[in-house]
Amino acid sequence: MSDSIDTTGFPAGFVWGVSTSAYQVEGAVTEDGRGASIWDTRCKTKGGIGDGSNADVACDHYHRWPEDIALMRDIGVDAYRFSLAWPRLLPRGKGAVNEKGLAFYDRLIDSLLERGIEPWACLYHWDLPQTLHDLGGWTSRDCAGWFADYAALCAKRYGDRVKRWITFNEFSVFTLFGYAIPWAAPGITDRAAHLKAIHHVNLAHGAGVDVLRSLVPGASIGAIHNRQKIIPEHGREENVEPAALLDEHWNKAFPDPQLLGHYPPRLAEAIEPYVQPGDMARICRSIDWFGLNHYGPIFARAEPNSTWGYWWGDAPPNSPDYGVGWAIFPDAFREELLDIQRTYRLPIVVTENGCGGSDVVDAEGRVNDPHRIAYFTIYQEAMRAAMREGADVRGYFVWSLLDNFEWGTGYGSRFGIVHVDFQTLKRTPKASARWYADLIKAARAAGSQS
Template sequence: MPLPYLGGWANRDSAGWYADYAVLCARRFGDRVTRWATFNEFSVFTLFGYALGWGAPSVSDRGEHLKVIHHTNLAHGAGVDVLRDLVPGASIGAVHSFQPCRPADPAPENVEAAALFDELWNLCFPDAQILGHYPPRIARAIEPHVQPGDMARICRPVDWFGMNHYAPLFAQAEPGAVWGCGFGAPPEGIPRTDIGWPLQPSAFHEALMQATARYRLPIYVTENGYGTKSPEAPDAQGIIMDRERLDYLQACIHEMVRALKDGADVRGYFVWSLLDNFEWGGGYGTRFGIVHVGFETQKRTPKESAKWYSTMIGGALGRAS
């Protein structure tokens, strides 16, 4: 029977199903793959799928969302244990969507909404997995789903913290919403991309320093990039001038270097993405690539951001050698 009909992540048995999947992956790839992430962006598929109703399975229920948070955490812990047992020398972590969460305006209800949204988006997964407890606003609500020994099963030793970062989040109170809060608009004066994401590279430094102080793990920035609805087609000379992306990446890397100087242990950085691709939320209509893909011809054309990035990392490697 397909797993969604068995309750999906809302079924506590899903942690065991995930462990079985981890065994299969470890046995198939463990002789060649040493770096492993248990999950990518826990908060996105759980919050969108079980609280906001935006993604599969389109549920908006606080109780179901709490179950899913806890069962996914249990699955993470089970996956770590499988990899430790079956892949000698494995380097294991998880990838979190990690963005500073701010109130849409200074109203007290929005300040509280931002604090709650921060726990739902940023903290309820890494806090449980690395610190061994849930953040305070979530802890009491999730208690009925936590059985004796669960937190020890979740909090397994990991080697690194994976961070996907794009922009700060702005939250507001929404009395009719499942959690009484939701996404708000950025304040006036904060520029946005044409897909509506705030442009504030200084938030990247803030996120790196927060993760450093809270989790004390090496950090790999597994996604950072700039998306647009523009087709960004080559001009008559074959050049694709994506100035906004280039400026954003340059500013974010500057903020990462600043965080390194301030004590963040950043071990790796990956631009999202190398190629224009099928974005799960935006399909082919949103482009993040530093290399343009003609989707009908599959022709690849480096954008100006790719040329700048190539030069930049080449210089960095030269200085390091």
């Protein structure tokens, strides 16, 4: 497969970026007044992380951020999407503010701007303060107010410099895997808890949008949804209804109420006991763009013993993987972009796209990852096809800048375009980083000639 793709036709101002999240890269979990999060607790729970690791150090981005910004500058990205760590700014989730934590992001933001890289700040990427979880967390309606107060703190501190804001990353992942399928913190399996979490997170999103609108002049506000086509495993009839329910929980539980003003039908009936008068108006707030995280479709099967009667299934045998190690369906990406455009009628930013691997540094000090270059190439081609068919895509962010702590799986799979030696913390740009730098340079040159 060719390493090159057509770079013509990207709209003016198209944003090329890289993404990380605080808990996955920062480390320093007990330094400078940071409080504990639900993921710190999960890392200390037996069996909580597949390889028994933790994120106490992770990539040490908390101390090595100048080096990481230099890497971004060398690659030539326009923007860096990162998350603010709620427990670093408010160690108990509310109340007393941690000035050292606030100052860390001041330094990061200022340095990004000095180097011509736009900061895109996400308020929540899964690291709920443990103290708030102890008070009910997302199962408590009060959490929407706690989130609004946290959003106000961030907006007041950074809104003079940060104009691109994201309320939440991947709503459905942390609610489904945290409250119905025990693959993430806090590891609860309870239908009522899951339903409450969905609704209260939606309320928090609406409150966060209102706060950002009121406190950040010129704010461009988005929310990031993971959207993947849900396909019944092997096309079997018994998997059809479970797949339809998973589709509502995974793909529609958050963008539908936030942007259309209603829950999808199966979920609407189940969640009704937790909806109070006026809630849907509080949730459905105007935003500026739709953030999409996409890796591939999901194959669903019936599983009567699970919380909701569905489970993750297998892709069809002999599905193409292009050396990545999992089935690759670029047309599903193209179709998702077009469906989002038709349904929600917002500009789209691809905020995560990428693949894992077991990348190693060779004897010459290089990291060759042709599988990742192949993945990026075919997904970029699918994105371009969607754009030609009418998808209003305004930006593309690679996941991830760095190899990092991949949540419940630990450090086994490397998603970065920069290799991190987790013993020495040395950074080594991979072949895919050079490929991405060349793509950005070529796209800009093509845009200047059009």
